[in-house]
Amino acid sequence: MQTNYLMNTEEDIAQAARLLQAGEVVAFPTETVYGLGADATNDEAVGKVFAAKGRPADNPLIMTVGDVEQIAPYVQITDQAKQLMAAFWPGSLTMILPIKEGMVSMLVTGGLQTAAIRMPENEVTRALIRQAGFPIVGPSANTSGKPSPTTAAHVKHDMAGKIAGIVDDGPTQVGVESTVIDLTAKTPTILRTGAVTQEELQKVLGVEVADATSTKSIADDQAPKAPGMKYRHYAPDKDVYVFDPLDWDDLQTKLGENDAVMADEALLKQLKNADQPSWSLGENLNQASENLFAGLRFFDDVPEIEKIYVESMPEIGLGKAYNNRLAKASGGRLFQGPESE
Structure with missing residues (x-):
């Protein structure tokens, strides 16, 4: 497969959107790391992401949106979610919310009735998603288990010949993936740490926020709610x-x-x-x-x-x-x- 190397121009963003609409996989920039995008409503396109990464099928994918309106058809937006969206979106926060029946691919959710949703700060990617017209999945654009990519060159190293396009918007600014908070639990619970801290979340919600990142264990036969909870991540060969x-x-x-x-x-x-x-x-x-x-x-x-x-x-x-x-x-x-x- 030929991988199109695209920049952040309007013409290139439009080309990347057409590739997504055709069911192809396109790497995109965020403020945290580069992501691997495909139509989150298209099972065949989502399957291409798993194939490119070599990712286990029960490892859920984050749905990435260009604006808040894009998520309403797919998940139930709780009052706590609205509070966090107002405070941290666009930005480095992913929320796990209940899905609406039949509206989200089970490939995206890892077979669960919840979905992880994020709206990145990067303007190029938000424009890309709006032009595509649907949410896209957004796992890190690297071979599964390896260190996440913070430049387009990193993506090219892992994904050249495996995906249809790479949109280059320069190095990322944060460098570690978004914070993931589970809003379906009785107590809002951090499942992955990131740039948005436990203290900041508690201040906005006005309630205790638990941190399960060091205590949450996932059994072999259990599907994780968020990326990075079950399988080996971020690891070089050295x-x-x-x-x-x-x-x-x-x-x-x-x-x-x-x-x-x-x-x-x-x-x-x-x-x-x-x-x-x-x-x-x-x-x-x-x-x-x-x-x-x-x-x-x-x-x-x-x-x-x-x-x-x-x-x-x-x-x-x-x-x-x-x-x-x-x-x-x-x-x-x-x-x-x-x-x-």
């Missing part, structure tokens, strides 16, 4: 180790010449070996979240790199989402000093 910045000096005594380190600018300025493979996470938490997946993907493609050591961040705000993705990428491997492996 071994990834998480290190605390307090262990920086010890880590430097452990690094081999084929080990890569990903850290903030302040730590990298203290790197003793000028030839050590390194990747800057930037100067603050927002930049670290933007740069995490790009660094993991970069070193995963360098043949001589054997291990990747990545700095953890304070467990507050966006740091929770950053550390969550990093924990999944590392499979829980921690650097704990010069004697540890």
